[in-house]
Amino acid sequence: MTKSWNKRNSNDYRSYRSVTLENGLSVLLIRDPEIAQSVAALSVSAGSFFDPPSIQGLAHLIEHVLFRGSKAFPQLDELNDYVSFNGGGEVNAHTELDHTTFSFALNSVKSEHLSGALERFAHQFIDPLMDKETLGREIITLESEFVNCKHTDAERLDQLMAHTSKAGHIFNRFTWGNKKSLSQVSLDELGEAAVKFFNDHYQASSMKLVVLGNEHCDTLERLVSQHFTLIHNGEGLKREIPMITQPWDPKMYTLESVQSNENVVITWMLPRNNQKMPETYLLRLLSNESEGSLCSFLKGKGWITSLNVDVGPVSGFSGIKSSSSYSSTYGSQLFRVDFEVTKEGLKQKYSLVHHLYQYINLLRGKIMDEYMEEYGDLQRMKFQSLYIDQKLISSFLQFAESLAGLFFNLISI
Known part of the structure; x- marks a missing residue:
């Protein structure tokens, strides 16, 4: 299914197209004739909420592992190297509670460069390498990240929120993952759990892809169809989505700052x-x-x-x-x-x-009603001028990541 969007903003010079591939992957294509980059972001509706209780941090670990190589491109950090050798750019990923997002920005608008990057990007989700050596190496990487982040007040506050949530609540978990949490089972068992997690959750029908470039949408659609149709579609899998209830009783906690914040x-x-x-x-x-x-x-x-x-x-x-x-x-x-x-x-x-x-x-009451009307008028004016200047988007990578994540919140595209 292919659908081109009618622009609602007269100042928006971009072209948009939504596509659903045969395997169920939902895609948003954006053509920007003035952009000097090629950008892609893919979100999958599987995050730390789906960690097995005995292997907390598994979703975060898999995020790391997928970037390390695939059967089609087994060289370590193949996508990152490809981006570096073809104009430079950035490769990124982050794990949230309910989804995980992967992305790259390539400082080139050549069709062959975008095609090569998309091919390597797609194979992370088609045939990733999930061997014991890769898992063991990435556990060390996660441990290093954990040691660094635990000395920031923001991360400590997040973990306080997790530990003080009600027993049995889905918030009551250690989402980051470290050497201790990922070593509760043997490396063989961890490998089996990682493969099962990937097969259960990393399916085309659970993914949203955004591609932004200066090629025509026809070209972008052809490249996406060429490289992403082999992602497993996972027909018939039923996942239980946890319902979120109030995580905490009304309380005040005191957290000692490690950064002299008050x-x-x-x-x-x-x-x-x-x-x-x-x-x-x-x-x-x-x-x-x-x-x-x-x-x-x-x-x-x-x-x-x-x-x-x-x-x-x-x-x-x-x-x-x-x-x-x-x-x-x-x-x-x-x-x-x-x-x-x-x-x-x-x-x-x-x-x-x-x-x-x-x-x-x-x-x-009245104050809120009056403000809502005024705020609505201001937002409509802001929307009409939103796309006049590319400088309004400070990072096209973050722009694509935001769209891929918000894709799950939209009722219809």
């Missing part, structure tokens, strides 16, 4: 509405720093130096940036208000939270 963070679990996204209105109002705002009031009291609000899902268009890997998944999302506080503000943390709830109550 913050008061309040987090709520909210339902997610991908069409109306009502939480964005609250985010904008709470983030407001003008006179009369919560931020202005608390700064005036000398309690805070900044106020940051974030909510999932992450969007390359909305400007919303989520700081937590737990931000958005399966119909739920975390809404977080983060106060960077002064010494006095830390002493007044209970009063600070009280003022936050007072402000939220103040926003109910």
Whole structure:
């Protein structure tokens, strides 16, 4: 099935086409005649939530392993080397709770270079090398990453959220993975589990692919069809999608900073509405720093130096940036208000939270209704000017990654 999109933005010079391959892979093709790169991102709806309880970190491990080589291209780091030798660029991947995203950006717009990169990229999902040697090597890499990241406050806060969630809740797990968590079984058993995880979850029907280049969509579609139709389609597999309930009881925790940060963070679990996204209105109002705002009031009291609000899902268009890997998944999302506080503000943390709830109550009713209308007008104006300048997209790699991830949240393309 092929479908070209009618542009809703008169300033958008790009062409768009959605394609569903014979194996069920959903593809979004974007032609940008002014781009100087060729970019692709593929998301698969399998992340750390699907780790076996006895092998926590398996999804993250597989993310690493898939980049190391395939039966068709067995050389170590073949895709990365190909990108480096054909104009340079970037290769990236990241594991979330409910999906994993792989991507590359090639500093070349030659069709043969894009074809070669797509071929190597596709074979990561067709016939990856998952031997014991590769698994063992990547466990060491994960251990190194874990040692480095555990000394950052953001990662420590994420893990606090995991450990303090209710027993048996799907959040109550160690998603990163390290040598200890991945050595609970033998290397042979780990290999069997990795192959099973890949076969169960890495199917074409569970994947979303975005390709961005300056070739015509006909050419992009031909290249995608040529290289990605061999991905296993996994017909008949039924996966249980976990329902997300409230992970925590109302409590306050104190986390000792390793980076000399002083913050008061309040987090709520909210339902997610991908069409109306009502939480964005609250985010904008709470983030407001003008006179009369919560931020202005608390700064005036000398309690805070900044106020940051974030909510999932992450969007390359909305400007919303989520700081937590737990931000958005399966119909739920975390809404977080983060106060960077002064010494006095830390002493007044209970009063600070009280003022936050007072402000939220103040926003109910007429004030919110008036703001929603004004905000809607501003967003429509912003949308009409969104694509005038390429500089509005700081990274085409991140742009493609965002689209591939958001693909799962869209009702229809």
